[in-house]
Amino acid sequence: MYSLLLFLISIAAGTLGTLLGLGGGIIVVPALTLLFNVDIRYAVAASLISIIATSSSGAAIFLKEKLTNIRIATVLELGTVAGALTGFFISTQLNTKGLFLIFGFFLLLCTVLMFKRREDHISNSDHPWSKKLKLAGSFVKENKELSTYHVENLPVGLISMYFAGILSALLGIGSGIFKVIAMDGAMKLPMKVSSATSNFMIGVTAAASAGAYFLRGDIRPEIASPVALGIIIGSWMGSKIMMKLPTSQIRKIFVLVLFIVSIQMIMKGLKT
Amino acid sequence: MTQIKSTELKISKFLSYSVFIFGALIFCGWVFKIRMTGNPFFNFEIYDRIPLKDLLIFHFEKKDWAQLISYLGLFLLISVPFIRVLMMMFLYLKTKEFILAFISTSVFIGLSLGLALGIQL
Numbered sequence: 001m002y003s004l005l006l007f008l009i010s011i012a013a014g015t016l017g018t019l020l021g022l023g024g025g026i027i028v029v030p031a032l033t034l035l036f037n038v039d040i041r042y043a044v045a046a047s048l049i050s051i052i053a054t055s056s057s058g059a060a061i062f063l064k065e066k067l068t069n070i071r072i073a074t075v076l077e078l079g080t081v082a083g084a085l086t087g088f089f090i091s092t093q094l095n096t097k098g099l100f101l102i103f104g105f106f107l108l109l110c111t112v113l114m115f116k117r118r119e120d121h122i123s124n125s126d127h128p129w130s131k132k133l134k135l136a137g138s139f140v141k142e143n144k145e146l147s148t149y150h151v152e153n154l155p156v157g158l159i160s161m162y163f164a165g166i167l168s169a170l171l172g173i174g175s176g177i178f179k180v181i182a183m184d185g186a187m188k189l190p191m192k193v194s195s196a197t198s199n200f201m202i203g204v205t206a207a208a209s210a211g212a213y214f215l216r217g218d219i220r221p222e223i224a225s226p227v228a229l230g231i232i233i234g235s236w237m238g239s240k241i242m243m244k245l246p247t248s249q250i251r252k253i254f255v256l257v258l259f260i261v262s263i264q265m266i267m268k269g270l271k272t
Numbered sequence: 273m274t275q276i277k278s279t280e281l282k283i284s285k286f287l288s289y290s291v292f293i294f295g296a297l298i299f300c301g302w303v304f305k306i307r308m309t310g311n312p313f314f315n316f317e318i319y320d321r322i323p324l325k326d327l328l329i330f331h332f333e334k335k336d337w338a339q340l341i342s343y344l345g346l347f348l349l350i351s352v353p354f355i356r357v358l359m360m361m362f363l364y365l366k367t368k369e370f371i372l373a374f375i376s377t378s379v380f381i382g383l384s385l386g387l388a389l390g391i392q393l
Binding site: 075210216226 | 280281283285287288290291295299301302305307310311313316317318319322323326327339343345346347349350352353354356357360364371372375379383386387389390391393
C-alpha cells in the first residue's frame, strides 16, 4: 500500500514538476522524508534516478523540435559533472541534519526565484570561446520565424553549472532552475533554448552522482522503482496537459506549498 | 551539419527507447516485489551503508530475481547518459571537432570517476 501511495505521489510530483519547470525531485525528496520517514540519503539517491529518466525522455522531444543546443550542453556538462562529483564528496561528509537544513533553505530560495519574472535576453555578440567552438545557434519561433542567438559570458556559465552540479548531487534535484537562470541571465540564451538545453544536461549531471550512490548501495529498488516509474508517467502527463492548464494559478498555490515544506524541512533538520 | 542533425535524431531515438525499455524492466521487478501490507520503507528510516556488491550477493543467494531485475533496470537507466556522452564524443571525432571531442571525453572520464568514488567513499 505504501509503495502504491509513493507511486501516486511520484506521478503527481512528475506532473507538477513538468508544469512548473522544476522537476520532480524537489517534491519527491520532502515527500519521502516527511511523509514516509525515509532517511534523506536514500531519498536523494532515489530522486536522482527519476531525474535521469525524465531528462532522457524530455530531451528526446526537445531534440526533435531542435530547441536543444547540444554543443553548448557538451561544454557546460564539464562544469555540472565536476560539480556533481564535488557534491557527492560533500554529501559523504555531511550528516542528516546538514542535508535537511540545506534542502530547506534551497526550497526557500526556490520560492523566491519562482516569483521572479523571466524575460528573454537576446545577445548580438559571441564570447571568444563561443566563437571558437561555434556555439551560436538558431531555433524556430512560434510564428515560424527563424531566430538566431549568440552566447555571452561562457566562463560565468561554466562556474554556475559547477555550483548547480553540487546542489544536484547533494539534494537529488536536477537544479534546472539555476541552470536556466545562468543560461538565460548570464549567457543570454533564449528561454526556450535554455530550458531545453538544461533538460538535456540534467541527466548527465544526475548520472555523475547516481553512479556513485548506486555502487555505494544507496539506491534501493524498494524506493527508487516507484519513484522513477511514477515520475516518468507524471512528466509525460504534465507535458500533455501543459497547454490546457493555466500554470500561473498552479504556480501561486505551489509557491505556498513549497514555502510550508521548506519550513518543515528546516524544522526537521533542527530537531535531528 | 547534416551528419550532426542525423546523429541528433539517433540520440533522440536512443533516449526514448532506452527509457521505455529500462523503465519496463524496473516495472517488472517492482510489480513482482510489491507488498500490500506492512511498511516497505521501515528498513530505510535509519541510514545503513551496505555496498551494492554485498546487496547483490545477498539477493542472489536468496534467489530474489525480482530484486535483481530491478537492480539491472536501475543500472541500465543510469548508464543511458554515459552512452549518450560516448555517442557525442564519436560524433565530434567524426566531424573532426577535436576540442569538443576532448571535452566530451573529459565529461565521460568525470562520469567514470563518479563510479570510482561510489566504491571508494
